[in-house]
Amino acid sequence: MTAKMPRSRVQIKTLPVYCESEEVQGVRVLHRIFWSFYPCIVAFRHYKPLVQVDDTYLYGKYKGALLVAVAQDGNQNIVPIAFAIVEGETADAWEFFLSNLRRYVVTIDGVGIISDRHNSIDAAIARSNRYSRTEQEYNKNYQRLRERGEAYTQWCDEISIQRWVLAFDGGHRWGHMTTNLKSAEAHERVRNGFTYSEFATKRVEESFRHAGNIVVNRFDRRNEMFEVREMQDGSIHTVNLAQRHCDCGHFQVERLPCRHVLACCANQRLDWQIYVHDVYKMSEICKVYRGEFVLMGDPSTWAPYEGAKVIANWTLRRATKGRPKSTRYLNEMDSRDMRRPRRCTICGREGHSQSRCPQRAGPSSAGDQS
Template sequence: MVWEYEVRYQCLRERDKAYTNWLNRIPHKQYALAFDGGYRWGHMTTNLVECINSVLKGARNLSITALVKLHASQLASGNIQVSCFDRQNEVFKVREMPSGLEFAVDLRGLRCDCVEFQVDRIPYRHVFACCASQQLDWQVYVHDVYKMDQVRQVYRARFRSLGNPTTWPAYNGPWFVPNSYLTRVTKGRPKMTRLLNEMDTRMLRRPRHCRLCGVEGHSHNRCRQSAGANADRDAQ
């Protein structure tokens, strides 16, 4: 926003004119989003910062000390300590911090006490930590089912033609009826949970009012009076 740029520009000027003199030698569009014409707006504020907004959603209005503590706890949650049981047989013990939970990882046997390695058959955080501590290649422990050779073999088999549906034999098996209560509601837009900022000017504006009835919350296209007027016109 231009007004936000002007406020920060004046703060720099009041501190020392040398800052603003240095900025004046650079075109505004090269360093300020307010003057870039919108080319970098969506990429820099929506795509890259969206994940940060979700992480800091519950602490954006807290003090600086609380924000620093939140960052420290989140960074520590991803730390994994690795102890080598048997380097030759590729067996390790990992400890997640700060919870202190310990798991045994058998890289050669493709096993881990958390069972995720056996279920997904692909390296994950415990395996990556072991490989990083011992300088091992994590790609060795990827199951063959994820390799392109196995994928190509799926399409080597010949597919039978289904033929004309009228020639198919009659089906006498059970019929499955879907549960309507488990159907996902797809009507309307999903509820948004992220916090709005200056970028969401359309969402921050005042609620819309109908031009026909004057009621807040809908437009004239979805007004009941509009539907009644269309029905009367069709009847004529």
């Protein structure tokens, strides 16, 4: 793979093979393998700075687990970026995968990671059904949870609040709360001469429909600070365009202008498009798929391999289906039976035993005689 697609990354960890106490030279046992294709490595630079990792068991001849890291572009399309085959969900296996992922693919800082809350993953993040984008929402939802039972809140208190509440995660989740990434179902659209993804366009258009019901009370254009009021319920929100922050929480979580930001821009005739993150622009999404995969070709055309022979780990082989094979030692009776065919003791013929002999008298034959 690295010969066909240079700068792809592959890391193989093997174990020695022993015959009694002597190590066998030229043969190794496959233990773990990590790989990432170069087009995926380059494409990650234009994804959301968010990685989700998950695993699945192998169901073939050998036991083990497949570890996968996926990312998402600005149009909610999912792309796998790295893989690993390991012996199982152990702490060492996850460390092998995540360390290589960090070293070769996710080389920038400030990238969020989401995973199942598995004991073997150091970056385990708690799942929650309550997505609190503001501190007020969190306090309200936390109180509701406490009313259901102290055990619920005690379980949440044991987890760092930054790991399961959007209002305190520093925006690293981009609004995602589980490892269940959703892909986009539609294609791109164009608005006002600027091309954005379908996801971003829908969100902005939805915000535009509600922006007309918002009144800007006070503003400090020099510091880009605004105070707005919802006409329907009278709630007041503070918008800080310089820091890209709004009390509603949507602006900083999704990196898209919310209805309050759009109302401020309309009031002061500001260009709202500068507050759309670059990851949602089609020019950036096209860069994700700019890399090409090279055909591997027939194995006979590959360069000869001169390294040690790598064999499968026989300790991970699954038991074959069907009747288990006998592992007992053969005795003298077994050897005698294998030397000559069986002979029926009733009719004297070979090829069957007395239990299957057609001349054996049974209930039916006795009934016929009577």
